[in-house]
Amino acid sequence: xxxxxxxxxxxxxxxxxxxxxxxxxxxxxxxxxxxxxxxxxxxxxxxxxxxxxxxxxxxxxxxxxxxxxxxxxxxxxxxxxxxxxxxxxxxxxxxxxxxxxxxxxxxxxxxxxxxxxxxxxxxxxxxxxxxxxxxxxxxxxxxxxxxxxxxxxxxxxxxxxxxxxxxxxxxxxxxxxxxxxxxxxxxxxxxxxxxxxxxxxxxxxxxxxxxxxxxxxxxxxxxxxxxxxxxxxxxxxxxxxxxxxxxxxxxxxxxxxxxxxxxxxxxxxxxxxxxxxxxxxxxxxxxxxxxxxxxxxxxxxxxxxxxxxxxxxxxxxxxxxxxxxxxxxxxxxxxxxxxxxxxxxxxxxxxxxxxxxxxxxxxxxx
Numbered sequence: 236x237x238x239x240x241x242x243x244x245x246x247x248x249x250x251x252x253x254x255x256x257x258x259x260x261x262x263x264x265x266x267x268x269x270x271x272x273x274x275x276x277x278x279x280x281x282x283x284x285x286x287x288x289x290x291x292x293x294x295x296x297x298x299x300x301x302x303x304x305x306x307x308x309x310x311x312x313x314x315x316x317x318x319x320x321x322x323x324x325x326x327x328x329x330x331x332x333x334x335x336x337x338x339x340x341x342x343x344x345x346x347x348x349x350x351x352x353x354x355x356x357x358x359x360x361x362x363x364x365x366x367x368x369x370x371x372x373x374x375x376x377x378x379x380x381x382x383x384x385x386x387x388x389x390x391x392x393x394x395x396x397x398x399x400x401x402x403x404x405x406x407x408x409x410x411x412x413x414x415x416x417x418x419x420x421x422x423x424x425x426x427x428x429x430x431x432x433x434x435x436x437x438x439x440x441x442x443x444x445x446x447x448x449x450x451x452x453x454x455x456x457x458x459x460x461x462x463x464x465x466x467x468x469x470x471x472x473x474x475x476x477x478x479x480x481x482x483x484x485x486x487x488x489x490x491x492x493x494x495x496x497x498x499x500x501x502x503x504x505x506x507x508x509x510x511x512x513x514x515x516x517x518x519x520x521x522x523x524x525x526x527x528x529x530x531x532x533x534x535x536x537x538x539x540x541x542x543x544x545x546x547x548x549x550x551x552x553x554x555x556x557x558x559x560x561x562x563x564x565x566x567x568x569x570x571x572x573x574x575x576x577x578x579x580x581x582x583x584x585x586x587x588x589x590x591x592x593x594x595x596x597x598x599x600x601x
Contacts, residue, residue, distance in 0.1 A: 302335015302348035332440030350440030375536035401453035436490030544573035
């Protein structure tokens with residue numbers, strides 16, 4: 236990395252594009268009114284029709300949801316707000332995308348929340364009833380870290396390339412002052428400490444999204460690692476784990492269940508790094524790394540950069556997402572690890588009671 240490139244990155248650090256937005260803005264609702272009315276109508280039909288939504292309090296039956304921690308900050312906020320506005324009881328329990336879709340398929344909850352669909356083959360169960368994917372949250376995978384320099388100062392401008400990320404998460408790079416990290420962080424006094432890589436030990440959408448990114452961007456690094464650990468598919472909701480294997484030093488890898496625990500661990504343990512939705516870094520006042528995108532620019536996740544990244548996402552006919560275009564997005568301000576999360580709801584007349592449909596419909600429309 237040339238000095239000029241390093242200086243350019245440091246100047247970009249001060250750009251408004253790079254500054255993280257507040258939690259409520261970062262986890263924003265999808266704003267396409269046509270899409271909103273389409274999915275709202277679908278839920279009304281599923282409930283048998285006849286729903287009239289008014290701003291008055293309209294307490295009804297409890298509607299339950301389960302799943303994604305990626306979308307949890309937004310879903311909890313919206314659940315509280317619809318209770319205040321309408322008196323509705325939307326009880327969303329955070330777990331993981333895989334758990335949420337398994338619960339939905341077994342009729343244990345009214346809706347699921349997930350970044351991945353049943354077509355990925357990550358779930359143990361599939362629904363025996365019609366269902367639909369409704370994109371609800373646009374977000375990003377933040378590389379949240381807690382690293383202090385050799386002089387004890389907190390590092391807040393760490394930059395990482397896709398290759399360096401792949402080598403960190405395969406244990407090929409195992410110390411913060413590795414020459415590859417130092418070369419792209421000119422002037423940063425990186426410590427010699429081991430990198431504490433915190434992964435999701437539960438089956439999760441975050442694991443799937445991040446392994447998909449690494450597999451797409453650096454297959455020559457990622458795929459031999461997965462093969463060596465005999466972990467099955469290269470892209471999976473279950474993170475590849477094991478003991479040290481030759482050049483793969485996994486001695487400082489730590490598993491945590493859920494984004495809350497992963498982000499809390501990194502907040503309290505120095506020299507650590509994890510991958511979580513950006514809202515968790517904002518909540519803990521922790522930095523996200525600058526990631527080099529396809530244009531060669533260094534970009535942090537933010538409301539704007541995520542939206543630019545997702546301009547190249549493809550929504551399939553059933554509204555599942557295809558993200559190769561995001562990872563390779565050539566736009567200068569695109570954050571390359573951006574994605575959507577979904578609600579997964581019943582579809583078709585009579586799939587829930589009209590009272591439940593009223594509550595779920597108001598929640599989706601809100």
